Amino acid sequence: MSTGKRLDVVGKPRRRVDSRGKVLGQLRFADDLSLPRMLHCKLLRSPHPHARIESIDVSRAEKHPGVHLVLTGKDFPIPFGIMPVAQDEHALAPERVRFVGDPVAAVIAKDEQTAGEALGLIEVKYQPLPTIATPEEALANAETRIHDYGEQGNIHRNQAYEFGDVEEALAGSDHVFEDTFFYEGNTHLPMEQQASLAAVEGDGKLTLSSSTQNPHYLHRQLARVLQMPASQIRVIATPNGGGFGGKCDPANHELVVSKAALILGRPVKICLTREEVFYQHRGRHPVLMRFRTGVTKDGRLTGMHLQTLLDGGGYGSHGPASTFYTGVLTPVTYELPRFKFEACRVFTNKPPCGPKRGHGTPQPRFGQEVQLDKIAEKLGLDPAEMRLGMVTKADALTANWLKIGSTGLAECIRKVVEMSGWKEKHRKLPEGRGVGLACSAYMCGAGVSIYWNKMPHSGVQLLLDRSGQVSVLCGATEIGQGSDDVLAAIVAETLGIGTGDVRVHTGDTGLTPIDLGSYSSRVTVMMGNAALQAAGRVREQIVAAAAESLEILPGRVLLSQGRVFSADDSSKTMSFAEAVTLAESKFGTLGAVGSYAPPRQPGRYKGSGVGPSPAYSFSACVVETEVDPATGWITVPKIWVAHDIGRAINPVHARGQVIGGVYMGLGEALMEEQVFRRLPAKLSGALVHRIPSMLEYKSLTSLDMPEVEVALVEEPDPNCPFGAKEAGQGPLLPVMPAVANAIFDAVGVRIDELPITPDKVLAALQLKAEGKPPRIGPGSFPNVPYAKAMFVLPPWEGGDGNESTPQRAIAGAAGT
């Protein structure tokens, strides 16, 4: 904002713009949609974890009364995938199935019941293949290849980077800590199951309404798979009943109903069952991690060598990005002179993993923050003070060339320490009770798009007319995170009106300018900046017309609370609608567009595109636990969290996002796991999801939640609209390690794997009683054939952001 005026809308707690429709049940989710002559689709899914399809006979299903169409893999010759480097999926498997639940055929019938009956009439002959259940098996059985692309064997992605000579740094450290951690996979569990409705409109164009977070990427993949011009396809993202990353990938069912609608000329709808949502998955990767971290005797980091091994499941999904994210954001929180990470993602015969809230970073953040707690313990330091002594500084660069921007991490730590009574509690509570602290950072939008292009990441269009109506259009998608409210608030603030005066149209590729989607916590910053630009342009026109009428200088015109008036003479005033009428008379039809692309980042090496962001959010969390030493039973009476949000556009809503993140994090810490079951090999080749049900996949309910005390730390970031950073993902990240650290403070045992369950705590307590190291966690780290690390000098060692040659190699060459 140029005027620096008092803010009327931003920063005020308000009812969000979509709340009325939600609480009245008026909001129409994808499954609420119904069209005349609509047909229903069901998918036949593989009962085998890994098999070759020998034949599919659909003749009986086709003849079943009420069946209109049966589709199989041969109808979908073109592969797809969210990442350009991982186009490895087919809408229906043409010849191979790679996990139990992989779709192989589709029936479109007069109703869901009939479609379901006909699925049972499809005869598929499978040739079962050897199965891979774990990363260790994937590495050991390179000859059983799940895909014939990738790095080698079953290794999908291998990424290795070294920023400065880490071995040298470790050798020169007072202490080197080596720890191995495991973070079990888990899934998003949105309340809304995915649903889609495809229809051919009167003009012959296809419209797909779907519960998707990323209508733009889906639009591109539809054009590719259907072999149609994108201009003939419209994707409408219906309001999502929760996404959390699970609705980012283009999904099989979306492609299938689109194809079916085109063939039949009738609307075709599908709604996945809850079990199918577990198969669609794209959730948290199970990650095994090893940290070798050097510290000085006063607890400052000297260097870190991080190795990760990701269990990717049956397809690529976002895997190439997920793999990077297990490394790249690690140096954002604390000053780390040298950093090396080696990351490897393998294929297994399980539903594909992908992005879930925090995308690839909760796993290493868990390991890093638990290891810091161990370091503080060993060195006799206060974990909060130790962290405060090494937080990254504003506008600093990290070893891997990320530019920090604003940071409120130190303030976040101070806040949670104060709110929680940390100094009176840590190492001071009676046996069985403890507190743990952890911190984190997250991106406010990925610096580069998923596909290479030079175009804006977000576009916003404003339309105004003489009624005083302000319509704002943007491709961003409301997934419950409140993006519609942020959009309305930024426009309303700029134009001096209320959010109720703004009509919001979002997530419609046929209507709204492109926004890349609701992922990577990018919407507030990117859509917000685009909205700011568009609204600023319209504001100039309104100001010019009003200034002329009020006979004052444009620079003295204020817009506030629905009025346009002179800063110097309050009698010179008119309503906003009157000012719009004047502007429309003067300039013609009123409208403006705005767009946003993130600033270029300093890293120049290949792969430097993952990690940069216009800004980073920071969080700190203290968790209190009570542990029953007899049973290991864990209770969490209270959680304190501070989040550096830059500025809260709508504080009541921002707090909701923070609490929601804490909620999801606590579930991951204590119980959530997407795990699989193999049967005795002699009797069965089955490899099945253990618990694909809402009841048996254990996740906290609201009644299981402790009180959460939230502090919003507001350090406005100059790259962000009104200084506002993200709140959707960051606050989840510190919860899991804070729980683990609190359990250590309570009963002196280390649980180095998630989830932390009573049986693990009890087992560790028994080890403690036997005088053994009281730790439960992975015992070893497999021999992973990591790629040769690309060497990049950190900024403070004379690097320029490009790949360079390590000194040790030069020295070695000189020695020969």
Added chain:
Amino acid sequence: MMRLPWFDYRAPKSIEEAAKILAWEGTGAMLLAGGTDLLPNMKRRHQMPGTLVGLRNIEDLKRVSNGNGLRLGAGLTLTELLAVRGLRDRYRGLAQAAAQVATPLLRNMGTLGGNLCLDTRCTYYNQNYEWRQAINFCMKKDGDVCWVATASRRCLAVSSTDTAPALIALGARVKLVSAAGAREVALDDLYNNDGIDYLKRKPDEILTEILLPKPAGWKSTYWKLRRRGSFDFPLLGVGAAVKTAGDGTVEEARLVLGAVSSHPLVIKTDSLLGKKLTDDAIAEIGETAESRAKPMDNTDMDLRWRKHVVADFVGYALRELRGDDMGATRLRIAKQLV
């Protein structure tokens, strides 16, 4: 969504009429007593009865009468049961069990009789048809192996009713009515230790009433282990009741474990008789109970841990009965005071 298979629905207005329908339909009919478990199971094709006999219109199944003890109609919803006057004071274990079944919404639908006849549960079984197809089914439905223990000749699905252990501990009997007549059995005798043939109810019988003896001198309690205090079937239920002399000496005692077997597991309490509920006496019977419990890897959480905490939970129950204030522990475990 998952769809129900086709079925005929009958809605008799009297027990006699319902019994006649059952006699006529034979094994093709099933009773619907709330349906919170049966209907989801039908969607997964566990049961596909040709006829469902809805019991909700039968007034007699809602009857509550005091007299020589308490008679509870099997058609009372769990919410209605909790509203029965004096239940919490006189039959506390039953109230605590009923209050911890599922969620308020499900208790508004689910009935006492339905909970007593609840199908046994198993993570290899409580899955939809396609999932079960992927493991080539199991002994309990459509297959022939018990995947929990492949050498097992019988199904190891878990008795997951909360109210049965509490009621057995209270000495309950149940009334079964068929077109041919009526009989009463001790509730304990309603169950078989078999995950498939888990009820001795004949297919033409309706469980109509639960009969509780006078509570004179008895105190009872129920403790439930589950992952979430808000929801979830039991991983362990402990129904306990003791009758003590004025000085606290145990004259009679009953201890019943739920969810660690295919039937409610009655634990012999001889070691308590004639003693006071000392820490040692409690620990001794806790160990007995722990050794008898046979949790399997077919429900939530680690089975060794579930066995290990049996003694702890028996301890909670008996310490509560001896008069200890167990409120803090109850809150930690159940997230509510019941």
